[in-house]
Amino acid sequence: MKKNVILNVVTRNNDIATQVVQKDRNTHYEFVNEVETAIEKLHQLPVRAILLDQELPLEEQEKINKIGKVLHEGLPIATADFLNAEHFSEAVQELKRAVVKHNMKKYEFEDNPNLNNPFLNMNETQCTLS
Numbered sequence: 001m002k003k004n005v006i007l008n009v010v011t012r013n014n015d016i017a018t019q020v021v022q023k024d025r026n027t028h029y030e031f032v033n034e035v036e037t038a039i040e041k042l043h044q045l046p047v048r049a050i051l052l053d054q055e056l057p058l059e060e061q062e063k064i065n066k067i068g069k070v071l072h073e074g075l076p077i078a079t080a081d082f083l084n085a086e087h088f089s090e091a092v093q094e095l096k097r098a099v100v101k102h103n104m105k106k107y108e109f110e111d112n113p114n115l116n117n118p119f120l121n122m123n124e125t126q127c128t129l130s
Contacts (some may be wrong), residue, residue, distance in 0.1 A: 011053035
C-alpha cells in the first residue's frame, strides 16, 4: 500500500492523536512532542506537510511556521483541534490536497485539447482511404 503524505504532527496529546490516526492507513504520520525536536526533524526528514495542535502556544506555532517556510518553500502547515475527530480529519484532507498541488507545480501541461485525440492531429496526407 502506498503512503500518500508524510505529516509531522506536533502535539502534546499523543494518545488522542494516535486514536484518530489509526483510521487513516494511507498517510504516514510522524509524531513529535516538542517544538525543538520538530525543528530538528524539519532539517532531517523529507517533510511534506505539518499539522499543529491548536493547544500549542502561539509562539511555538509561529516558530515552526517560520522555520518550516524557510527550509521547505511552499510547505503546507495547518492547525487542528486534536480533540475533535472531524476537525482533525478535515485538516488532514486539506493538507493532502495542498501537497498534491505543490507536487504538481513541478510539471508543465500544455493546454492543447488535440493532444489526447490522435485523429485530430493527422494532416490530410495521412488520411487517405483506400
